[in-house]
Amino acid sequence: MRLDRRPPNPAAVTGMGRPRSRSWVKHATPYVLLAPALILVGGVLGYGMVSGFATSLFRVEVWHVERPFVGLANYARLVRDPTFQNALSRSLVLVFATIAAGMVVSFSTALAVNALRRGRDLLLGLFLIPFLVSGVAAAVTWRFLFIGATGLITMALERIGITGTWLGDPTRALIVVTLANVWFLSPLSAVILFAGLQSIDPEIYEAAVIDGARRHQTLLYVTLPLIAPVVATSLVWLTFASFNMFDIVLPLTGGGPGRATEVLGVYMYRLAFRDLNYSVASAVMVILLMINVTFSAFYLRVFRV
Amino acid sequence: MRRLWLSRTGRSQGIRSALAVQVLLAMMVAVVLVPAVTQAQQPVELTMWFGRRDFIPADAFSAFHRANPHIRVKTDVIPLERAVAEFLRAAQAGRAPDLVQVPADSIGPLAIQRELMDARALIERWRSEDPTGYGYLSPAAWSLASWEGTPHGVALHLGPYWFAYRVDWFREAGIPHPPKTWDDVLAAGRRLRTPDRIGFSVLGSRAHDPVWFLSTFMSMGGKFRDAVPQLDSDAGVYLLRFYQALMRDRIANPETLAWDSGDMRAAFIGGKAAQILEGDNIFPRFNAAMPYLFEWAATTPPVRPGGEADARYMALGWPYLISARTKHPYEASLALRYLARPDIVGEVARRYQPTTVGPAMTDRAYMVAKPWTPDFIEPFKKLVPLPGHARQPQLYQVLLDAMQDALRNPTADARAMATRYQARLNEVAAGR
Numbered sequence: 195m196r197l198d199r200r201p202p203n204p205a206a207v208t209g210m211g212r213p214r215s216r217s218w219v220k221h222a223t224p225y226v227l228l229a230p231a232l233i234l235v236g237g238v239l240g241y242g243m244v245s246g247f248a249t250s251l252f253r254v255e256v257w258h259v260e261r262p263f264v265g266l267a268n269y270a271r272l273v274r275d276p277t278f279q280n281a282l283s284r285s286l287v288l289v290f291a292t293i294a295a296g297m298v299v300s301f302s303t304a305l306a307v308n309a310l311r312r313g314r315d316l317l318l319g320l321f322l323i324p325f326l327v328s329g330v331a332a333a334v335t336w337r338f339l340f341i342g343a344t345g346l347i348t349m350a351l352e353r354i355g356i357t358g359t360w361l362g363d364p365t366r367a368l369i370v371v372t373l374a375n376v377w378f379l380s381p382l383s384a385v386i387l388f389a390g391l392q393s394i395d396p397e398i399y400e401a402a403v404i405d406g407a408r409r410h411q412t413l414l415y416v417t418l419p420l421i422a423p424v425v426a427t428s429l430v431w432l433t434f435a436s437f438n439m440f441d442i443v444l445p446l447t448g449g450g451p452g453r454a455t456e457v458l459g460v461y462m463y464r465l466a467f468r469d470l471n472y473s474v475a476s477a478v479m480v481i482l483l484m485i486n487v488t489f490s491a492f493y494l495r496v497f498r499v
Numbered sequence: 500m501r502r503l504w505l506s507r508t509g510r511s512q513g514i515r516s517a518l519a520v521q522v523l524l525a526m527m528v529a530v531v532l533v534p535a536v537t538q539a540q541q542p543v544e545l546t547m548w549f550g551r552r553d554f555i556p557a558d559a560f561s562a563f564h565r566a567n568p569h570i571r572v573k574t575d576v577i578p579l580e581r582a583v584a585e586f587l588r589a590a591q592a593g594r595a596p597d598l599v600q601v602p603a604d605s606i607g608p609l610a611i612q613r614e615l616m617d618a619r620a621l622i623e624r625w626r627s628e629d630p631t632g633y634g635y636l637s638p639a640a641w642s643l644a645s646w647e648g649t650p651h652g653v654a655l656h657l658g659p660y661w662f663a664y665r666v667d668w669f670r671e672a673g674i675p676h677p678p679k680t681w682d683d684v685l686a687a688g689r690r691l692r693t694p695d696r697i698g699f700s701v702l703g704s705r706a707h708d709p710v711w712f713l714s715t716f717m718s719m720g721g722k723f724r725d726a727v728p729q730l731d732s733d734a735g736v737y738l739l740r741f742y743q744a745l746m747r748d749r750i751a752n753p754e755t756l757a758w759d760s761g762d763m764r765a766a767f768i769g770g771k772a773a774q775i776l777e778g779d780n781i782f783p784r785f786n787a788a789m790p791y792l793f794e795w796a797a798t799t800p801p802v803r804p805g806g807e808a809d810a811r812y813m814a815l816g817w818p819y820l821i822s823a824r825t826k827h828p829y830e831a832s833l834a835l836r837y838l839a840r841p842d843i844v845g846e847v848a849r850r851y852q853p854t855t856v857g858p859a860m861t862d863r864a865y866m867v868a869k870p871w872t873p874d875f876i877e878p879f880k881k882l883v884p885l886p887g888h889a890r891q892p893q894l895y896q897v898l899l900d901a902m903q904d905a906l907r908n909p910t911a912d913a914r915a916m917a918t919r920y921q922a923r924l925n926e927v928a929a930g931r
Binding site: 257342358361362363367415430447448451452453466467468470 | 580581607608611613615637704707754756762890893895906930
């Protein structure tokens with residue numbers, strides 16, 4: 195018997211259990227698990243985006259059989275088109291109004307829920323209801339509230355002296371669309387901000403109190419800097435959801451009166467499915483995508499995420 | 500004996516020869532006929548897209564299936580508003596239905612994309628095999644299903660727009676009725692409006708194609724050039740001024756710009772509006788709410804003073820078209836012949852849209868279901884299809900802009916407005 199025999203090195207054992215293969219499997223597992231979702235998203239969305247971009251470089255119109263390559267001509271035509279300019283300006287108004295009102299509503303909701311000791315989950319669940327309702331159902335409900343003399347809110351406003359049509363007036367219709375948009379999008383923004391507030395260590399607030407900070411100073415110099423990343427996420431959500439908004443606007447006003455509420459989402463839908471002008475609609479899609487990416491990058495940079 | 504032998508032998512040979520010839524003939528016939536018969540009896544499945552569930556006959560093709568056991572028709576409902584886009588997409592994916600129903604003014608893109616079959620041969624075969632059924636169809640059945648003179652199917656239903664009004668309110672107010680001109684409509688509207696009701700119900704939103712707008716235009720004598728409405732004409736200016744007057748004089752509802760067809764109809768059915776221009780298919784709902792000739796009555800659309808000679812009654816159509824990609828064109832045409840049977844199409848017409856099949860429109864059951872029909876027998880013969888342009892959807896957007904501009908700016912210069920929008924219509928039509 196040899197006394198200098200060393201016990202076998204597990205690492206040298208072949209087959210299962212070899213450290214190198216175990217390490218490879220460990221590294222590869224997350225990617226493998228993510229692969230189905232990535233394939234689905236990439237396949238559906240990615241294909242759509244690439245195909246849409248390609249279509250925007252051709253002239254694809256149902257009243258022509260040929261589909262010639264036109265380069266950026268569709269984009270140039272869009273930029274000069276007053277109806278596109280109108281849709282872009284309406285979208286910008288909707289987005290900035292939604293951001294302003296939406297951040298106020300969602301942040302104040304998040305702060306209020308965060309301050310609660312009991313019923314927090316229930317209240318948060320209730321606040322989420324508008325987001326869980328379908329956009330079409332929400333739009334139809336808002337239409338009933340403001341249409342004609344029998345709309346609930348119309349009647350209430352008339353009692354306090356605010357008369358006149360709401361959905362028949364271009365400015366007021368845009369206000370109604372904005373209110374419906376804020377109502378629909380703010381809940382998720384509130385949940386995002388609430389999650390950020392929850393992540394703040396309470397001892398930081400205690401330290402601030404000890405240092406003599408007042409409530410508004412705590413909010414400005416403690417809370418907001420600490421939740422900056424989630425504020426950015428919330429802004430990204432409010433911005434791109436508003437730019438892409440379609441299912442609230444179409445049933446509520448149809449883009450009217452006139453084209454007062456014809457935002458980019460409705461404009462793109464009309465180009466593609468009413469005018470059957472697929473290539474110009476694809477160009478609108480690309481422009482919308484670039485706008486969303488630009489805003490998102492801006493927020494993430496400003497809030498240093 | 501020899502003769503007898505010869506006879507037998509000759510007879511045998513003759514019989515054998517005759518038999519051989521007969522077998523050969525039978526084989527030749529079998530080679531030709533059996534495949535044809537076999538093919539004819541091979542199960543055929545047709546897919547047909549209807550634009551509304553209401554167009555599907557009540558028996559859902561069960562009589563057709565019994566008469567043609569080897570043919571099965573599978574139906575689906577693809578809304579008319581999406582039918583063209585959905586059909587083109589399906590065709591590009593190789594999944595086009597055999598038959599599709601689209602609005603008649605939207606045939607252009609499908610024909611230009613060569614997705615529709617030239618149905619002339621099938622129609623000729625229809626005429627030779629079923630002359631009676633073929634003879635029932637009015638000329639509109641073919642014109643509404645044609646693009647640049649080539650028929651692609653058949654239109655079994657068409658929808659005229661007639662003028663309805665509260666005859667009881669007219670009588671109470673002592674207003675002569677029915678209104679003969681659109682000026683009479685405005686005058687009656689001003690007299691009949693109250694805080695609780697309006698003088699004329701009209702939709703002003705972008706929710707629908709401007710077919711009410713165009714029907715009014717054609718009744719005012721409006722004309723088309725190469726299927727482009729000529730808004731900068733006396734009729735066009737008059738039309739815009741009419742819409743302006745509705746808002747300026749508060750004859751229409753202040754919310755008109757936000758009203759869709761549901762709001763417009765609800766106002767009349769609910770007793771909140773004195774007058775309306777609406778499709779014949781909606782009249783049953785009026786009748787269900789108010790008895791005809793007691794509370795409401797209907798007539799052909801009024802005319803523009805000075806434009807009487809040019810006034811026309813517009814009709815929409817919803818033809819059934821045969822796909823160029825169908826593998827069973829003859830069977831598809833058989834399905835159309837079935838739908839064109841007076842008993843089948845009549846059942847649909849009694850509860851929904853009128854038909855181009857003559858006997859179905861004049862039978863007693865139809866008259867009972869639609870008691871206003873006798874008043875419209877002659878006008879029905881004069882219906883004119885709405886002209887269709889290849890860029891019809893884009894023209895519609897400009898017309899909606901014009902309509903809404905008139906509603907929003909009731910004091911603006913209507914002639915300048917007409918000129919401006921005509922320029923846009925011409926640009927769109929020219930593809931600029």
